[in-house]
Amino acid sequence: MVGLNYRNPYLSPYEEFQRYKTHPAIRAFLEGGKRLAYGARAITAGGLNSLPKFVFPGGCLVGCDAGFLNGSRIKGSHAAIKTGMLAAEAAFAALADGRSGDELVAYAEAFRASWLHDELYRARNFKPAMGKGLWLGTLLVGIDQVLFRGKAPFTLHTTKPDHEYLLPAAECQPIPYPKPDGTLSFDRLSSVFISNTNHEENQPIHLTLKDPAVPVAVNLARYAGPEQRYCPAGVYEFVRDDDGTERLQINAQNCVHCKTCDIKDPTQNIVWVAPEGGGGPNYSGM
Numbered sequence: 562m563v564g565l566n567y568r569n570p571y572l573s574p575y576e577e578f579q580r581y582k583t584h585p586a587i588r589a590f591l592e593g594g595k596r597l598a599y600g601a602r603a604i605t606a607g608g609l610n611s612l613p614k615f616v617f618p619g620g621c622l623v624g625c626d627a628g629f630l631n632g633s634r635i636k637g638s639h640a641a642i643k644t645g646m647l648a649a650e651a652a653f654a655a656l657a658d659g660r661s662g663d664e665l666v667a668y669a670e671a672f673r674a675s676w677l678h679d680e681l682y683r684a685r686n687f688k689p690a691m692g693k694g695l696w697l698g699t700l701l702v703g704i705d706q707v708l709f710r711g712k713a714p715f716t717l718h719t720t721k722p723d724h725e726y727l728l729p730a731a732e733c734q735p736i737p738y739p740k741p742d743g744t745l746s747f748d749r750l751s752s753v754f755i756s757n758t759n760h761e762e763n764q765p766i767h768l769t770l771k772d773p774a775v776p777v778a779v780n781l782a783r784y785a786g787p788e789q790r791y792c793p794a795g796v797y798e799f800v801r802d803d804d805g806t807e808r809l810q811i812n813a814q815n816c817v818h819c820k821t822c823d824i825k826d827p828t829q830n831i832v833w834v835a836p837e838g839g840g841g842p843n844y845s846g847m
């Protein structure tokens with residue numbers, strides 16, 4: 562896992578993972594194995610402090626759509642099931658009363674009274690604490706979890722969005738990643754191939770740009786094109802045309818729907834929209 566509040570625009574989460582697999586402590590577990598599948602996903606880890614209003618007239622958000630994952634355990638299946646159940650019970654009661662366009666206030670109240678709220682409350686300081694760095698973060702988490710058992714008389718907050726953390730490339734060192742060895746580490750495109758990603762041809766591109774000039778004028782000029790590295794599917798490429806001008810090429814058909822670009826783009830110029838036809842990765846081995 563890579564926190565998307567990283568600063569160095571040269572960092573490549575994909576390459577970090579390839580390098581991690583070759584570490585002597587990890588290598589031993591993987592050697593002799595075979596790469597079977599590939600996928601990537603951004604996790605909504607903000608927890609209780611980051612929950613949006615999750616009920617609205619005629620609808621509601623459940624599971625990771627709202628951000629009910631417990632970031633300290635990286636576990637969200639139980640939260641998705643629980644919030645789905647609470648929402649379904651509230652919806653059933655509303656429909657039985659003949660109410661169909663109301664806000665499901667009963668769902669929000671049931672969540673606040675549930676064991677899930679208690680669990681997320683106890684974990685609320687984990688992400689903001691770890692955002693303060695490994696050593697200070699570990700100390701704060703120790704105080705929060707061991708001393709106060711998650712019930713500290715303070716709540717830490719993260720006020721800066723992940724996309725604001727990137728530093729200009731001129732202030733950072735490029736990161737030299739080793740070439741993939743084809744046994745433990747692999748190139749991105751061969752990995753994307755085994756994610757069985759598919760999008761219908763000729764559909765409107767689902768990775769939209771608010772301003773098509775920004776990628777070259779800002780992202781490339783100031784941040785050395787970080788989308789080339791943070792995208793785990795190689796969707797974004799800066800290419801030079803015959804006349805020497807650079808442009809951003811978006812290979813949208815490769816997108817594995819991780820949503821990193823929507824979160825990390827430094828100017829928030831990339832907007833991920835649902836593609837037509839239910840396309841995307843097909844994690845058949847899961």
Ligand SMILES: Cc1cc2nc3c(=O)[nH]c(=O)nc-3n(C[C@H](O)[C@H](O)[C@H](O)COP(=O)(O)OP(=O)(O)OC[C@H]3O[C@@H](n4cnc5c(N)ncnc54)[C@H](O)[C@@H]3O)c2cc1C
Pocket residue numbers: 602603604623624625626630635636637638639641835839
């Ligand atoms: C690498 C990784 C490891 C994890 N490990 C654990 C673990 O060990 N234990 C645990 O409890 N949790 C774990 N989690 C978290 C867990 O996977 C999530 O919290 C959980 O899956 C959330 O369930 P959900 O139903 O809310 O969302 P999802 O499981 O994300 O389901 C959403 C579904 O909606 C579909 N969808 C999206 N857009 C559209 C659209 N426009 N039209 C139709 N369908 C759409 C998606 O394809 C997807 O199938 C892990 C997550 C990751 C990424």
Ligand code: SF4
Pocket residue numbers: 768791792793794795796815816817818819820821822823833
């Ligand atoms: S284009 Fe965006 S959502 Fe798709 S794989 Fe790349 S970073 Fe993830």
